[in-house]
Each structure stands twice: as C-alpha cells, then as structure tokens.
Amino acid sequence: MGTVNGMPAKGQTILRLSKISKNFGAVSALTDIDLEVKAGEVVALVGDNGAGKSTLVKVLAGVHRPSSGSIEFCGRSVELDSPGAALELGIATVFQDLALCENLDVVANLFLGHEISPWGLDEIAMEVRAWTLLRELAARIPSVREPIASLSGGQRQTVAIARSLLLDPKIIMLDEPTAALGVAQTAEVLNLIERVRERGLGVIIISHNMEDVRAVADRIVVLRLGRNNGVFTPDASNQELVASITGATENSVSRRIERKTGAAPETTGRPA
Amino acid sequence: MVKAFFDRVRSGDLGMLPVFVGLIVISTVFSLLNPIFLAPNNLVNLLFDCATVGVISLGIVCVLILGEIDLSVGSMSGLASAILGVFWVNSGWPIALAIVVALMAGMAVGTLYAVLFNRLGMPSFVATLAGLLALLGLQLYILGPSGSINLPYASPLVRFGQILVMPHWFSQLLALVPGLVMIVIGLRSRQKRLSVNLSAQPLGALVVKAVALTVALEFAVYYLNLGRGIPWMFGLFVGIAVILNYGLTRTQWGRSMFAVGGNREAARRAGINVRRIYLSAFMLCSTLATIGGMLSASRLASSSQQAGTGDVNLNAIAAAVIGGTSLFGGRGSAYSAVLGILVIQAISNGLTLLNLSSSLRYMITGAVLAIAVIVDSLARRSRVSHGRA
Numbered sequence: 242m243g244t245v246n247g248m249p250a251k252g253q254t255i256l257r258l259s260k261i262s263k264n265f266g267a268v269s270a271l272t273d274i275d276l277e278v279k280a281g282e283v284v285a286l287v288g289d290n291g292a293g294k295s296t297l298v299k300v301l302a303g304v305h306r307p308s309s310g311s312i313e314f315c316g317r318s319v320e321l322d323s324p325g326a327a328l329e330l331g332i333a334t335v336f337q338d339l340a341l342c343e344n345l346d347v348v349a350n351l352f353l354g355h356e357i358s359p360w361g362l363d364e365i366a367m368e369v370r371a372w373t374l375l376r377e378l379a380a381r382i383p384s385v386r387e388p389i390a391s392l393s394g395g396q397r398q399t400v401a402i403a404r405s406l407l408l409d410p411k412i413i414m415l416d417e418p419t420a421a422l423g424v425a426q427t428a429e430v431l432n433l434i435e436r437v438r439e440r441g442l443g444v445i446i447i448s449h450n451m452e453d454v455r456a457v458a459d460r461i462v463v464l465r466l467g468r469n470n471g472v473f474t475p476d477a478s479n480q481e482l483v484a485s486i487t488g489a490t491e492n493s494v495s496r497r498i499e500r501k502t503g504a505a506p507e508t509t510g511r512p513a
Numbered sequence: 514m515v516k517a518f519f520d521r522v523r524s525g526d527l528g529m530l531p532v533f534v535g536l537i538v539i540s541t542v543f544s545l546l547n548p549i550f551l552a553p554n555n556l557v558n559l560l561f562d563c564a565t566v567g568v569i570s571l572g573i574v575c576v577l578i579l580g581e582i583d584l585s586v587g588s589m590s591g592l593a594s595a596i597l598g599v600f601w602v603n604s605g606w607p608i609a610l611a612i613v614v615a616l617m618a619g620m621a622v623g624t625l626y627a628v629l630f631n632r633l634g635m636p637s638f639v640a641t642l643a644g645l646l647a648l649l650g651l652q653l654y655i656l657g658p659s660g661s662i663n664l665p666y667a668s669p670l671v672r673f674g675q676i677l678v679m680p681h682w683f684s685q686l687l688a689l690v691p692g693l694v695m696i697v698i699g700l701r702s703r704q705k706r707l708s709v710n711l712s713a714q715p716l717g718a719l720v721v722k723a724v725a726l727t728v729a730l731e732f733a734v735y736y737l738n739l740g741r742g743i744p745w746m747f748g749l750f751v752g753i754a755v756i757l758n759y760g761l762t763r764t765q766w767g768r769s770m771f772a773v774g775g776n777r778e779a780a781r782r783a784g785i786n787v788r789r790i791y792l793s794a795f796m797l798c799s800t801l802a803t804i805g806g807m808l809s810a811s812r813l814a815s816s817s818q819q820a821g822t823g824d825v826n827l828n829a830i831a832a833a834v835i836g837g838t839s840l841f842g843g844r845g846s847a848y849s850a851v852l853g854i855l856v857i858q859a860i861s862n863g864l865t866l867l868n869l870s871s872s873l874r875y876m877i878t879g880a881v882l883a884i885a886v887i888v889d890s891l892a893r894r895s896r897v898s899h900g901r902a
Contacts, residue, residue, distance in 0.1 A: 365709065
C-alpha cells in the first residue's frame with residue numbers, strides 16, 4: 242500500500258474545485274467555492290455553523306450534486322454523482338458518527354462490504370491485511386478480533402480512518418474527527434492524520450477546534466456563508482482566524498495577513 | 514480458558530450456557546417425575562418433533578439477526594401443509610409439484626413482507642401480524658369445508674415424518690464427522706495462521722474440544738440407537754442448520770446480515786444493499802416455515818385446520834431466543850435454533866408425559882419464553898456496560 246501505482250507525486254494537485262455552487266431551492270448553500278488539495282497536504286476546512294462545510298463535504302462524497310461549477314480530479318474533469326462514484330475515484334469520507342457496526346469485530350468492520358472471497362470468507366487474509374494497515378498507521382488496537390463495542394472513542398476513530406484507507410484512496414475527508422475525543426486520544430488521531438499525509442494522501446479535515454486545526458493543517462481554508470473567505474497558514478493568529486470565520490472584522494485584514502505571511506500562491510480567498 | 518469463559522459469561526456473553534443449564538434442569542426434573550422421559554424411544558420421538566418446529570426456528574433466526582420479527586411463521590407452515598394436502602391428495606398432483614408450489618408460496622409471502630418493509634416502511638411486526646391472520650384465512654379457505662385431509666400412511670413423505678431412521682452403523686459414523694471436520698479445519702487454519710505470524714489457538718485445546726464433542730455425540734447416538742435410532746428428518750433439520758450456519762458465518766451475505774442487524778446506516782454506507790438483505794431474510798424465513806409446515810404434516814400424516822396454530826409461532830421464536838439469538842438484532846447463530854428447540858420440545862414432551870392439561874402446558878411454556886427473553890435483555894444490558902456489543 243502507500244505509494245502503489247497511480248498515487249500522484251507529493252505536491253501534485255489531486256483535487257481542484259472551481260466555482261462550485263449548490264442551491265437547495267432558493268437557498269444557496271455554496272456560492273462559487275474554489276478549493277485545491279495536493280498530494281501529501283492537509284487542508285483544514287473551517288467556518289461557523291451554516292458556513293457550508295458539511296454541504297461541501299457531501300458534494301465531494303457524492304451525496305449532493307453541485308448546481309454548477311466543475312470538479313477536476315487528477316487533472317480530469319469528473320462527475321461525483323453517487324457515493325460509490327466518489328469512492329471509486331479515490332475520495333474516502335470518515336463521517337462524524339463513524340458508521341461502525343458495534344457488534345462486529347475490527348476486521349469485519351474494516352472489510353465491511355468489501356470482504357475477501359465472498360463465498361468463503363478468507364478470514365486469515367483479512368486479518369493479515371488489517372494488521373498491516375493498522376501497523377502502518379501505528380495504531381494502538383489491542384486485538385483485531387475485539388468487537389467495536391469494547392473500543393474507546395479514539396480507537397474507534399482509528400478503525401474508521403483505517404477503513405477509509407482500505408480502498409487506497411487519494412484523498413480522505415474527516416468530518417470533525419476530534420469532536421468527541423479526550424486530550425490524549427485527540428493527540429493520537431492527529432498523529433494518525435500526519436501519518437496519512439506522509440503516505441502521500443491529500444487530507445481534508447473539518448473541525449471547530451482551532452488548536453487541532455493549526456496543529457496538523459498545511460493550509461486553512463475558511464468558509465463563510467457559503468463562500469470562500471480566505472486562506473491561512475497554520476501560524477495565523479487565532480484572532481485572524483476567528484475574524485475571518487465570523488466576519489467580525491474587515492476582510493482587508495485577512496488579505497493583508499496573506500500578503501504578509503506569503504501564503505500559498507494559489508490563494509483562493511476573495512472578499513465575501 | 515476456563516477463566517476466560519467465566520469472564521465472558523459475567524460480562525453478559527452467555528452463548529450456549531442457558532441451553533445447557535436448561536437441558537440439565539429439565540431432564541432432571543422430568544425424569545424424576547416420570548422415568549420414561551429419558552427412555553431412548555421417548556428421546557427419538559422428541560427428535561422427530563424437534564425437526565418440524567426447528568426448521569421454522571432457523572428462519573426466525575435470520576429475521577431476528579436483522580432485529581426484525583416474523584409472527585406469521587405458524588400460519589405460513591399451516592398454509593404449506595394445506596397446500597400439500599389439497600394439491601397432492603385431493604387433486605392428485607405429483608408430490609414434488611405440490612411441494613414446489615408450497616415453497617413458492619413461502620417465497621412469495623416473504624417477498625411481500627420485504628416489499629412492505631422496504632418500500633412502504635411497514636414495521637415487520639405489524640406486517641407479519643396481518644400476515645398471521647391472512648395466511649390462516651387462506652389455509653382455512655383452501656382446506657374447504659372438510660377441514661382436514663389425511664395423507665396416505667404408506668407414502669414416502671409420511672414414512673419420512675414418522676418412521677424412517679438412519680441405519681445404526683451410519684449414524685455412528687456420522688457422529689464422527691463433526692469432530693473430524695473440527696480437527697481438519699482447525700489444523701489447517703492453525704498452520705495457515707502460524708505461517709503468517711498470527712496467533713493460533715493451542716493444539717491441545719483443539720484436540721480436547723474435538724475429542725469431547727466426538728465422545729458426547731457418539732454416546733448420544735449410541736443411546737438413541739438403543740431405541741429406534743436417529744430420525745432422517747432430524748438429520749435433514751441439522752443439515753439445513755449446518756448450511757445456514759456456513760452462510761451466516763463464512764459468507765459475505767452472512768456478514769452483511771449481522772452488519773445490518775447491528776447498525777443499518779453503517780451497513781448502507783459501507784455499500785451493502787440493505788434492502789436486498791432484508792428481502793433475503795424474509796424470504797428465507799417464510800420458505801423455511803413452509804418446509805417446517807410440510808414436515809409437520811408428514812409427522813401428523815394430515816393437513817388440518819389446526820396445523821400451524823396454537824403454540825407453533827411462539828415455540829419457533831422462543832427456540833431461537835433460548836438458544837442465544839438476540840431479539841434486538843445483530844447476534845445469533847443457526848445452532849441456537851437447534852439447541853433452543855431441544856429445550857422447548859423437551860419441556861412440551863415432559864409436560865405431555867405428566868398428563869398435564871393443555872391449559873397448564875400453555876402457561877408453563879409462556880413462562881419459559883418470558884424467562885428466555887428476560888435473560889436475553891439482562892445479558893444485553895450487561896454486555897453494554899461491559900463494552901461488548
């Protein structure tokens with residue numbers, strides 16, 4: 242796994258959204274969103290409630306179809322019209338509620354829906370693969386034959402992330418991966434995200450926790466009221482981020498910060 | 514190993530324990546009250562009786578794993594026996610054709626339940642409760658005014674249901690098979706696991722388990738062979754259970770069944786076709802109910818208005834629950850139906866031997882079912898608090 246064939250080189254753009262809009266009837270949830278994710282990069286998506294983060298994730302996961310705009314994946318223009326299509330392309334999503342079956346063990350959950358040899362399950366091959374995957378992530382799981390019900394929140398998050406990696410995706414999206422976790426478990430998950438990045442995957446992480454975001458993200462993309470509202474580097478101050486998220490200060494401030502810190506040249510931020 | 518077992522039990526993972534406790538208590542009490550209870554020929558009769566409701570119970574296991582229920586299996590089995598009698602005896606069709614018609618009726622009813630559940634969101638409880646009445650009505654309708662059809666005693670079907678037992682040498686050999694299979698599969702998987710550096714169960718434990726199983730089975734077969742021997746019908750029942758067990762534990766379908774029963778939304782997001790899983794379970798349940806109905810027709814040598822009524826429904830459900838299949842979905846096994854029906858039929862057989870009136874029998878069977886469900890919910894609560902699903 243990891244750098245198998247078809248994996249784009251580090252720094253190469255995997256995903257490029259341009260002018261994505263999504264309307265629900267008269268309500269426009271997203272307006273002209275631009276977003277770029279490169280291989281081996283963690284992009285944090287932040288914004289207040291109702292900023293459109295979840296809608297954007299759902300567009301990328303193939304749950305919602307955008308009303309307009311184009312999505313480019315590995316240089317090709319693509320249509321994400323179903324969750325299956327997104328998975329097949331290599332966009333994996335870890336939803337906030339993890340969607341694990343508590344009554345099944347770790348191996349069964351990892352391979353759910355993609356079992357090896359459907360008419361006579363190859364438990365041994367699956368277990369070996371599960372251990373390999375978890376070891377690559379340096380995950381601390383006591384036994385892969387324990388039911389999920391006996392695992393802690395952080396371990397469950399680990400299993401959910403490992404599962405999303407099973408199909409060799411190029412991008413994984415994490416919706417609030419640390420929201421329900423304690424301090425130590427949060428650190429574990431952040432380590433995990435860094436390891437996923439080292440494998441050359443693009444990571445999109447949604448979080449309300451600025452500290453976590455700054456700890457792992459290479460770029461922080463702010464959404465506000467369904468529009469891009471600036472791109473920051475992790476060393477931007479809390480105040481700046483909050484200002485951009487809430488729109489409480491002049492937008493010129495965010496533009497100035499970007500100039501000053503020499504933020505990534507593909508700056509997509511536009512005044513809202 | 515022993516300590517691990519106690520830990521498991523304490524945390525609410527009871528497995529087959531209630532069954533063994535139940536069987537021991539039941540056989541002690543009944544054999545004290547009436548020594549005939551443990552006589553070989555009485556136990557052979559017991560096995561004949563087990564096969565009919567047991568097959569129905571296998572279907573119940575499937576729907577219970579999904580956290581659903583089918584309350585109409587009794588009526589479905591009665592309808593199947595009526596179809597068999599009417600088409601085979603009254604209309605003179607070939608018996609195979611009558612059986613196929615009954616099986617197809619079962620599949621159709623199962624499909625109907627699945628459509629009501631999947632497309633209209635009708636709870637299976639209500640859909641099958643309606644089915645209970647409707648199918649009973651259909652059974653009475655096709656039986657017509659006579660109300661009862663006798664099946665010919667000399668026919669292979671009735672002989673299968675009443676007389677045919679395995680040759681003694683054959684059943685003795687057959688009793689060796691589970692132990693041998695256990696050893697062969699155990700050794701092979703152990704070797705494979707060790708070759709890829711996975712932990713494997715110790716050789717000693719494997720051999721002890723296999724030997725214990727073989728000794729127990731050989732003794733049971735020997736004892737039953739002192740009477741008439743092992744009924745072929747019971748063999749058929751166990752055969753279906755083995756196939757179902759393979760399906761549930763070793764195939765993607767079975768894994769999907771447990772996943773849907775455990776967390777339906779997670780299963781859907783994992784790409785499992787949830788509707789098709791529900792369809793397969795309801796179809797399997799109704800179809801197995803028709804098989805059970807035909808077996809009980811052959812056991813009684815008649816298709817009557819009483820077939821499938823009374824306690825058939827509850828016995829089938831109680832057997833699955835007593836054997837360890839949870840009413841709450843996500844847990845269960847095919848063998849739970851086999852062991853559970855042994856308990857249920859042992860009670861009913863023992864009560865019959867005591868010449869108790871059916872009023873008392875109903876009350877006692879009802880109490881046993883209630884106890885089984887209480888054990889299930891207490892065990893579930895304990896599992897939740899001990900972090901076992």
